[in-house]
Amino acid sequence: MSSAPAAHAPTTETQQHPHGPGSPVPVQTRNERFASAAHDDFPPVTGRELEWKLTPVEKIRDLIDGELDGSAFPAAVSSAPGVTAEWVGLDDPRVGSAGLAEERAAANAWSSAQQALAVTLTSEEAVAVTIDRTGADRAPRAAHTVITAAPNARGTVVIDNRGSARLSENVEIVAGAGSELTVVSVQEWDAESVHLSSQFARVDKDARLTHVVVSLGGAIVRVNPSVHLAGAGADGQLLGLYFADAGQHLEQRVYVHHIAPHTISRVTYKGALNGAGARTVWVGDVLIGRDATGTDSYEQNRNLVLSDGTRADSIPNLEIETGDIAGAGHASATGRFDDEQLFYLRSRGIDEQEARRLVVLGFLLEVVQKIGAPELEQRLIAAIETELDAVAVV
Amino acid sequence: MSTLEIRDLHVSIETDQGTKEILRGVNLTINSGETHAIMGPNGSGKSTLAYTIAGHPRYTVDSGSITLDGADVLEMSIDERARAGLFLAMQYPVEIPGVTVSNFLRTAKTALDGEAPALRSWIKDLRGSMEALRMDSSFAERNVNEGFSGGEKKRHEIVQLELLKPSIAVLDETDSGLDVDALKIVSEGVNRVKENTGLGVLLITHYTRILRYITPDFVHVFVDGRVAEEGGPELAERLENEGYDRYLTGSTVG
Ligand SMILES: Nc1ncnc2c1ncn2[C@@H]1O[C@H](COP(=O)(O)OP(=O)(O)OP(=O)(O)O)[C@@H](O)[C@H]1O
Numbered sequence: 097m098s099s100a101p102a103a104h105a106p107t108t109e110t111q112q113h114p115h116g117p118g119s120p121v122p123v124q125t126r127n128e129r130f131a132s133a134a135h136d137d138f139p140p141v142t143g144r145e146l147e148w149k150l151t152p153v154e155k156i157r158d159l160i161d162g163e164l165d166g167s168a169f170p171a172a173v174s175s176a177p178g179v180t181a182e183w184v185g186l187d188d189p190r191v192g193s194a195g196l197a198e199e200r201a202a203a204n205a206w207s208s209a210q211q212a213l214a215v216t217l218t219s220e221e222a223v224a225v226t227i228d229r230t231g232a233d234r235a236p237r238a239a240h241t242v243i244t245a246a247p248n249a250r251g252t253v254v255i256d257n258r259g260s261a262r263l264s265e266n267v268e269i270v271a272g273a274g275s276e277l278t279v280v281s282v283q284e285w286d287a288e289s290v291h292l293s294s295q296f297a298r299v300d301k302d303a304r305l306t307h308v309v310v311s312l313g314g315a316i317v318r319v320n321p322s323v324h325l326a327g328a329g330a331d332g333q334l335l336g337l338y339f340a341d342a343g344q345h346l347e348q349r350v351y352v353h354h355i356a357p358h359t360i361s362r363v364t365y366k367g368a369l370n371g372a373g374a375r376t377v378w379v380g381d382v383l384i385g386r387d388a389t390g391t392d393s394y395e396q397n398r399n400l401v402l403s404d405g406t407r408a409d410s411i412p413n414l415e416i417e418t419g420d421i422a423g424a425g426h427a428s429a430t431g432r433f434d435d436e437q438l439f440y441l442r443s444r445g446i447d448e449q450e451a452r453r454l455v456v457l458g459f460l461l462e463v464v465q466k467i468g469a470p471e472l473e474q475r476l477i478a479a480i481e482t483e484l485d486a487v488a489v490v
Numbered sequence: 491m492s493t494l495e496i497r498d499l500h501v502s503i504e505t506d507q508g509t510k511e512i513l514r515g516v517n518l519t520i521n522s523g524e525t526h527a528i529m530g531p532n533g534s535g536k537s538t539l540a541y542t543i544a545g546h547p548r549y550t551v552d553s554g555s556i557t558l559d560g561a562d563v564l565e566m567s568i569d570e571r572a573r574a575g576l577f578l579a580m581q582y583p584v585e586i587p588g589v590t591v592s593n594f595l596r597t598a599k600t601a602l603d604g605e606a607p608a609l610r611s612w613i614k615d616l617r618g619s620m621e622a623l624r625m626d627s628s629f630a631e632r633n634v635n636e637g638f639s640g641g642e643k644k645r646h647e648i649v650q651l652e653l654l655k656p657s658i659a660v661l662d663e664t665d666s667g668l669d670v671d672a673l674k675i676v677s678e679g680v681n682r683v684k685e686n687t688g689l690g691v692l693l694i695t696h697y698t699r700i701l702r703y704i705t706p707d708f709v710h711v712f713v714d715g716r717v718a719e720e721g722g723p724e725l726a727e728r729l730e731n732e733g734y735d736r737y738l739t740g741s742t743v744g
């Protein structure tokens with residue numbers, strides 16, 4: 097007599113909240129955010145605030161309030177036709193063109209940075225630019241970057257972060273009218289690094305911004321994209337993937353503000369957690385403003401839990417200030433492996449470990465596939481595979 | 491020459507209402523080259539039998555045995571069963587996001603053979619099989635079953651059958667949801683594999699339609715978790731005309 101192996105207890109919680117036109121407005125309220133470049137304009141951080149309460153603030157006090165080294169954070173920018181890259185003063189007109197800091201650590205970085213790296217794309221032929229940052233010493237530092245796509249320009253900018261860092265920074269992104277810009281921020285820092293990155297974008301009329309956050313390495317990595325769909329027909333595709341190992345804190349707070357009519361946003365973040373103390377936070381705030389009629393938005397976050405002792409927070413918020421929208425919805429799910437997927441693969445002869453690898457890789461690759469940059473995809477697949485090699489079969 | 495032998499198989503599942511016995515003493519022997527059709531009412535346990543053979547964790551074998559050429563299948567893990575030569579074409583094939591068909595098939599083939607297939611002949615085989623089942627080559631780069639129509643999923647199962655070359659295959663309602671042309675294409679696929687590899691087939695179906703293309707050597711009537719009657723192809727015709735009433739009278743259903 098024998099029995100088949102026991103199934104994993106399913107721990108999936110799924111929430112689906114489609115909101116059609118005229119359906120009741122849900123969840124928590126998120127108003128337009130206060131923004132400033134001055135540290136003191138923001139009240140001291142207690143760690144109880146909505147935007148800080150899931151962050152280990154005591155471990156990053158120096159970045160929130162301390163003195164930061166504001167000299168240029170080492171970066172090498174690849175050259176491409178129609179692309180300029182230069183260090184400019186904070187008085188350069190491009191600085192502040194996408195907005196201002198939305199919290200205290202970002203404001204600290206803003207007021208500390210002495211130079212900004214300004215990368216400007218003007219080519220209507222798609223170009224690819226890499227901003228290579230291989231890190232610095234462990235002293236707390238500030239950085240400021242402005243990425244600008246001129247009207248109708250097309251291109252991809254990858255901010256490639258490796259090595260060691262203790263960094264608070266602002267990344268401004270401007271997608272000019274009719275432009276098609278992809279910005280990818282890859283965090284593959286070493287195990288001790290701490291990185292707070294406020295990335296805020298202004299998307300003008302009929303422009304399309306694809307913003308991607310890939311967080312794999314670092315002790316504490318908090319990347320907060322804030323996208324303002326400012327021009328009619330602006331389109332924001334916000335993608336993210338993260339893989340937290342034991343002891344890692346990976347946080348992403350996404351804010352999408354539909355300001356203009358007929359704007360579109362799609363937010364898709366996927367994460368995997370493995371090992372004791374692996375911690376992820378995803379907060380997705382979508383605000384559809386009074387004038388943003390006919391907008392279409394959808395945000396989702398999915399987390400795959402690979403071991404015990406992990407914690408994934410996943411908090412979608414949607415606020416709609418107009419009665420006239422084309423669609424708005426959100427979904428959030430955190431769960432273990434899908435046993436049916438594993439069964440299907442294994443029934444074709446693939447052993448359990450390989451089947452799990454395929455499922456996790458596939459789960460995360462769904463996001464990678466949407467980026468639409470083949471060389472980068474290969475590189476990210478390799479990076480995720482390295483993460484997976486460390487995953488023990490449970 | 492392979493033989494799959496199922497003896498007095500009793501299988502139950504855990505439900506919210508407690509343990510439920512589904513299979514109540516199934517006996518079946520399938521040899522290479524033979525085609526056995528199983529027909530029976532909804533809920534009679536046909537898919538349960540199929541999944542139990544494949545080793546799905548949801549089902550508990552309470553007693554009885556399944557052997558493949560004398561080896562104890564019930565002692566094997568899911569993937570070991572596949573590597574031993576068993577294959578299940580599922581009634582509801584599973585979608586696997588982010589895993590392309592070509593990656594999936596190559597990984598499966600490598601797992602089954604213990605080594606990666608020679609690239610050139612593999613690509614040729616893959617193309618050939620997809621073409622034969624009228625699946626556009628673009629499917630190779632799509633994610634497994636994701637967004638496939640019902641019929642496309644079924645054809646994809648038969649592509650796998652052809653490429654993975656099992657010795658015994660269970661086809662669980664592979665004909666359901668196929669249009670007339672697809673039914674013919676899928677049937678031809680199964681017949682081609684039978685001819686080329688001497689596959690033994692356990693074909694679960696509700697319709698005699700597919701049995702006109704894939705001629706069964708034996709027909710088993712499955713009722714209430716066991717085989718109620720066995721016969722040749724003529725039995726299928728009779729079931730189509732008369733239904734299952736005669737088997738159900740007096741027996742407990744569901
Ligand atoms: N997870 C489950 N929970 C409760 N009951 C189940 C579960 N899985 C199977 N069953 C029950 O077991 C019985 C047999 O199901 P099975 O899927 O094997 O039937 P089937 O003969 O394949 O039916 P069909 O012709 O509709 O495909 C059914 O009564 C079904 O409801």
Ligand SMILES: [Mg+2]
Pocket residue numbers: 536537538581662663
């Ligand atoms: Mg069934």
